[in-house]
Amino acid sequence: MNTTTRSPIGILGTGSVAESLARGLRALGHPVMVAGRDAQAAAAKLQAFSAETGVMTGDYAQAAAFGAIVFLAVKGVAAEATLAPVAGALAGKVVVDATNPIEDAPPEHGVLRFFTGPNDSLGERLQRAFPALRVVKAFNTVGAALYFRPALAGGAGSMFIAGNDETAKQDVAALIRDFGWEPYDCGLIEGARVTEPLCQLWCLPGFLRNDWAHAFKVVAAG
Template sequence: MKIGILGSGSVGQTLGRALVEKGHSVRIGTRDPLKLESWRAEVGAAASVGSPAECVQWAELIVLAVHGTAVEAVLESAGVPHFSGKIVVDVSDPLDFSGGRPGLFVGTTDSLGERVQRWLPDAKVVKALNTVLAAVMVNPGLTGGDPDMFIAGNDADAKLVVGGLLESFGWPVIDMGDIESARWLEALSLLWVVHSHRTGKIHHAFKLVGK
């Protein structure tokens, strides 16, 4: 597929590299293309860089990998009509550290994932990969067993496509239902952050077990 990534930080670069290795073409949308010169040279000809609008217009599937507070502005800069009919993988989280302790700026009765779906009414939003650090997003084998990746979204076919990408990264996928369940995936991300702050550890993830 042609996969666009909005976000040029560690998440965007990590996922972009992994997607090219899996045979996809990747374009990162950014306002600072010079920042990605070394990344593009390293990843090769299947990787490119453009503006957010160019990225979304070109792509068949878009990964949203920016800070939660920047999501709405980034979507507007990319042009909301350009997302029409496309799958959007929402990796963002509504994390809020303004009070001095980890928190969420939206939760329980709404979520950032739901807001993204409202801002992009003609797109197919799938919440995924928001509960782990970039370094664990690809080939996530950890001490204690393989973790699970939880996803949520309204479109069943879109979730199958995203699930296939995640499985190619080494993730067992658990579908948590429609986009409303993004509330609980974003809360799970906060739990990840709290554990990290308490222990200093960053390479951890979650697994659903039972019998």
């Protein structure tokens, strides 16, 4: 994808991730549709945001059809059920999976509970369940408020990506650079096994001492 063409982007989800992605993408000039489970509820929830940013709203099927690239930004427990009915429309498309496998349970001493184990990840579960999708795990290792061109003390932070399709990863890497981050390639989709727990590490100082203002950066030795 040539990002200068400003391809249409669909976003499945209406939470803070969806809003931050949409705001950044609109600033870059992309047409954006943000979608909820119900089109009318999404339109009502996002009325002011939509008027301010120019994003369109719809349901998952509409956003899946609209986007050349589609972001998945729903609760982790709902990720598979969200993609199932729109998998046909998403076949062959780049699906950026920003979800994390967070259980519906409070953190334990600051550590979020995951419903996946160490040799598993939500990213690979989704890629396995929907093999025609070109899943790229990304945007899941930093708080949404810091997504777009954040001012970070050490310069551009690392945005970790993982996925099986090299061209899809290049498309997402271009968007990541547009957002002011340095893409860090964690290989095939199994790389999500190590990037998803970075969400637990990122959130830990938030839950322990209300510190949400940080990002990861891989630095070279020497």
